[in-house]
Amino acid sequence: MNIQNYFARHIYNRGVDIYNSGGVYNVVKVGNVYKGKVLGNHEYDVEIEVSDQLKITDMRCTCPYAMKGKKCKHEAALLIELFGNHSSYDYDYEDYDDDYDDYGYDYDTKDDNCSDMYQGHEILEPLSKKSKEELLEIIGQALESPETYQTFFHIIEDMQRVNHIYQMIYQYISSNQIPLSEDYEKIYTSIQNLHHFHQDQYIPDLAKEALNQLLHTFSSLQSYQEDFFHQMIQLIDTYASQNEKTSIYFDLCVKYNQSVIYQLIDKLHQQNIPLDDLLSSYQQKISSYPISTEIYDKYLYILYHYQRESLSSVIDTNKNNLVFIKEAINLYMNHQDYQKAIDLCLQQLQEHPHQDIYLLLLDIYKQTNQNEQIIALATELLYHQYPGQIQYYQLLQQSYLPEIWEHKKKDIIHDLEKNQINISEIYIQEKMYDALFQYLAKNDDIFGMKKHEDILFEHCLDNMIQYYSRYVMNSLRHTGSRSFYHEMAELIHKISEYDFDKAFDLSNHLISLYPNRPAMIEEIRIFKVKLKDVIRAIEMTDQDITWYYQISQGQFINIDDDTNIAKKMIVLNSPDYIQLPDHYDIHEYHIMEMFANQLKDQHMKRELQKTLKGKGAFRRFKDFIYKNQLNTAWQQFLYETHRELAIQWCHKHNIEFVE
Numbered sequence: 001m002n003i004q005n006y007f008a009r010h011i012y013n014r015g016v017d018i019y020n021s022g023g024v025y026n027v028v029k030v031g032n033v034y035k036g037k038v039l040g041n042h043e044y045d046v047e048i049e050v051s052d053q054l055k056i057t058d059m060r061c062t063c064p065y066a067m068k069g070k071k072c073k074h075e076a077a078l079l080i081e082l083f084g085n086h087s088s089y090d091y092d093y094e095d096y097d098d099d100y101d102d103y104g105y106d107y108d109t110k111d112d113n114c115s116d117m118y119q120g121h122e123i124l125e126p127l128s129k130k131s132k133e134e135l136l137e138i139i140g141q142a143l144e145s146p147e148t149y150q151t152f153f154h155i156i157e158d159m160q161r162v163n164h165i166y167q168m169i170y171q172y173i174s175s176n177q178i179p180l181s182e183d184y185e186k187i188y189t190s191i192q193n194l195h196h197f198h199q200d201q202y203i204p205d206l207a208k209e210a211l212n213q214l215l216h217t218f219s220s221l222q223s224y225q226e227d228f229f230h231q232m233i234q235l236i237d238t239y240a241s242q243n244e245k246t247s248i249y250f251d252l253c254v255k256y257n258q259s260v261i262y263q264l265i266d267k268l269h270q271q272n273i274p275l276d277d278l279l280s281s282y283q284q285k286i287s288s289y290p291i292s293t294e295i296y297d298k299y300l301y302i303l304y305h306y307q308r309e310s311l312s313s314v315i316d317t318n319k320n321n322l323v324f325i326k327e328a329i330n331l332y333m334n335h336q337d338y339q340k341a342i343d344l345c346l347q348q349l350q351e352h353p354h355q356d357i358y359l360l361l362l363d364i365y366k367q368t369n370q371n372e373q374i375i376a377l378a379t380e381l382l383y384h385q386y387p388g389q390i391q392y393y394q395l396l397q398q399s400y401l402p403e404i405w406e407h408k409k410k411d412i413i414h415d416l417e418k419n420q421i422n423i424s425e426i427y428i429q430e431k432m433y434d435a436l437f438q439y440l441a442k443n444d445d446i447f448g449m450k451k452h453e454d455i456l457f458e459h460c461l462d463n464m465i466q467y468y469s470r471y472v473m474n475s476l477r478h479t480g481s482r483s484f485y486h487e488m489a490e491l492i493h494k495i496s497e498y499d500f501d502k503a504f505d506l507s508n509h510l511i512s513l514y515p516n517r518p519a520m521i522e523e524i525r526i527f528k529v530k531l532k533d534v535i536r537a538i539e540m541t542d543q544d545i546t547w548y549y550q551i552s553q554g555q556f557i558n559i560d561d562d563t564n565i566a567k568k569m570i571v572l573n574s575p576d577y578i579q580l581p582d583h584y585d586i587h588e589y590h591i592m593e594m595f596a597n598q599l600k601d602q603h604m605k606r607e608l609q610k611t612l613k614g615k616g617a618f619r620r621f622k623d624f625i626y627k628n629q630l631n632t633a634w635q636q637f638l639y640e641t642h643r644e645l646a647i648q649w650c651h652k653h654n655i656e657f658v659e
Helices: 011-020 073-083 123-126 132-144 147-170 180-197 200-217 222-241 242-255 260-272 274-284 292-307 306-319 320-333 338-351 355-368 371-384 389-399 402-418 422-431 433-443 444-450 452-459 463-476 482-498 500-512 518-524 531-539 565-573 588-597 602-611 617-625 631-652
Strands: 023-032 035-040 044-051 056-061 529-530 546-550 553-559 577-579 655-658
Touching: 011 073, 011 402, 023 073, 035 073, 044 073, 056 073, 073 180, 147 180, 147 200, 180 200, 180 222, 200 222, 200 242, 222 242, 222 260, 242 260, 242 274, 260 292, 292 306, 292 320, 306 320, 320 355, 320 389, 338 355, 355 371, 371 389, 371 402, 371 433, 389 402, 389 422, 433 444, 433 452, 433 463, 444 452, 452 463, 452 482, 463 482, 463 500, 482 500, 500 518, 529 531, 531 546, 531 553, 531 631, 531 655, 553 565, 565 577, 577 631, 588 602, 588 617, 588 631, 602 617, 617 631, 631 655
Parallel strands: 529 655
Antiparallel strands: 023 035, 035 044, 044 056, 546 553, 546 577
16 A cells, blocks of 8 residues: 555655654554544544555544545554555655644645645646645546546556555555465566556565565565565566665665575675675664674675675674674584684684683584584683583583593592682582582582572581571671561571471570560561461451460460450550461351362252351351261361461461471
8 A cells, every 4th residue: 555645745744754753642443444643733533444455445634634625644644653654755845734723824725835846837836726626627627538538547547556556465464364375476466467557667666565564574484475575576676777676675685684685685796786885784783782683694694705805804893792703603603614613713712701602612613523622611611600510511521431531520520629619510410418518618608508508408407507507696796687687587497497496496595695686586586386276276266356376475365355455455566476367367158168169079069058148157057067967077177277277377477386
């Protein structure tokens, strides 16, 4: 669809300006009508009605210009948003707005202000000053001549034919569906047939639009889509001028990255079209940021294949650009020019060492089966302490024969230890847990200890308890923030998972040493309760009684309506008391529903569910379970539910429990 055909040039160009400035928004589709907001001097409501064949059947805008029956810039902007054809006419126009109510301009007396365009023309200048009604009357009189009628008919028919092809392109080439090969054939045939109607001038633009739509929509092409690509290129070759053809091809090469673009670059070279301007376009993009690696790839591709003599100097110019250097190395590797790739890696590592370059060099050695170089490089990487250390160690293991490796690994580990290299992952792989603990303890690496604490507690239990206890004691000699106390509490609780008594003693000892640190005490205190006591308190809770756990005394107390006010205030406001789940948390009706829902006997399940509907549900439920001998199952289910609530409560308040 050529949107430009619907508007005067200056109107269309103003629509492009609005679109580029982001003035189109809130676009929705209702049936066959697209509705949107467009910002001119004011916000306007615009509607575009489109048929199933993507033909525009109506356009409406609330601006004063469109209300007088004219096609306005706001309608153009919405069409550009919908169909994407947003290149401006190469045309200078006066800087004015078509919202006549902002300027008091009467467009009926001087329609579109176009008279200056045709100044001096004996026919067009007077016509430019006529109103729409006057022009239609003149055209009507002119059409009485058969020759004039035929001329006008062909103009209209020709434009309809071209617009129909635009519609086919947008209809068939879309991300909403995968076009069939016959769809592409229809487009190709329709564009090619314009030659028979003497409309050659439209062929390059249509072919370019088809290519843009194809490459913009699909990141990779099927074989028949590649065939269509080459058909469009053939049409451009045949009907476009040399300058137009070069411009189209360069634009495609810069904008898109599919494999056919490299074929197009080859074609440009074969046609002796200089590639310097294309290289300049790539250089401009490379100098900007961010830039996709595909630009580097195409730039290097041209240099490698067609300007090899300048490739080395270009690489040297970009030696500080890591991404560029990596793509250059990949280029050599893809063309199996391994020695050039190795030389570039070694040169880069000498001047700007980076792990990515090491990994590329390692990959080259793997591809070329250079085992000695693999061993040397993997060993070097171990000493750099880059991420992925264990991978280099495993690579060394794979590179040696098993009987040699058993002796070699001892030397490697000893040498790494001697150079004080962190080899925690290697210790774990080799199950050298004592060595891991000794290394971390020697360096007082608490972060390393916490990272591997599960495996160390499993294999070095006494050492870990002793280390964590000593670390907490030394750390808490000084006051700290609550977050610091919380970190220390995590270490104490980790000890309690393996030896509760030692954690409990450590906690109480610290509290006795520093009794004036309430924040610390609150964080590190270790509680221990019997789970059955928590469950019993939950079972005795109802709407009149609420139970609390008193931390300092390790006992459960309750308050009810008869409890004196002074005691209530102490319990409710003191951090020494933790409330247990109340009757809102327990919600026995919900538990009865869960019990009914889990019954396997479907008849029994439905009947029990019926008892829970309406008033008197509790009485009917109890009668039903006694009558049907479900009381034992109900009591067990109720106990398990209360037990789960008790465990959740303990976990929530960091309270240790015993069964």
